Amino acid sequence: MAGNNGLSEKVHERGGRMTRQCRAVLDALASVDMHPTAAEVYEIVRETVPDISQGTVYRNLRRLVELGYAQELDYGPGASHFDASVESHCHARCTNCSKIIDLDIDSSLAPCLKEAQAAAKGWQISDQRIEFEGLCPECSEVNKSE
Numbered sequence: 587m588a589g590n591n592g593l594s595e596k597v598h599e600r601g602g603r604m605t606r607q608c609r610a611v612l613d614a615l616a617s618v619d620m621h622p623t624a625a626e627v628y629e630i631v632r633e634t635v636p637d638i639s640q641g642t643v644y645r646n647l648r649r650l651v652e653l654g655y656a657q658e659l660d661y662g663p664g665a666s667h668f669d670a671s672v673e674s675h676c677h678a679r680c681t682n683c684s685k686i687i688d689l690d691i692d693s694s695l696a697p698c699l700k701e702a703q704a705a706a707k708g709w710q711i712s713d714q715r716i717e718f719e720g721l722c723p724e725c726s727e728v729n730k731s732e
């Protein structure tokens with residue numbers, strides 16, 4: 587089916603077995619709400635699995651994203667951030683320190699998806715990603731004192 591490449595494979599694989607290392611990476615990601623970068627995930631995983639390699643962590647992060655257990659936030663400058671929450675939700679990103687937080691405002695923005703579906707003729711719109719930019723409390727304090 588056009589536009590559906592690999593989807594059934596993913597769904598099939600999703601029900602499949604997860605390796606111990608892959609599980610450790612997912613647990614590490616799910617244990618924090620800071621939306622860590624791959625390097626930060628590696629640091630967290632090492633606390634429970636000291637001998638895991640950076641390559642293994644990075645590879646399993648990719649795999650988790652492919653399987654739909656995690657999402658990669660690859661917008662904005664700098665390294666991608668990762669999120670164990672795969673439900674569609676909004677983020678705010680600090681333009682100074684790249685900190686990302688979740689915003690609990692999904693329902694008010696839900697119509698966007700329908701409007702996008704209507705506007706994008708012939709497309710199957712499956713998700714929306716909304717990110718707000720600004721300064722986190724710490725960074726706006728720093729700016730104030732300057």
Ligand SMILES: [Zn+2]
Nearest residue numbers: 680683722725
């Ligand atoms: Zn900041």
Ligand SMILES: [Zn+2]
Nearest residue numbers: 669671687688
């Ligand atoms: Zn999030």
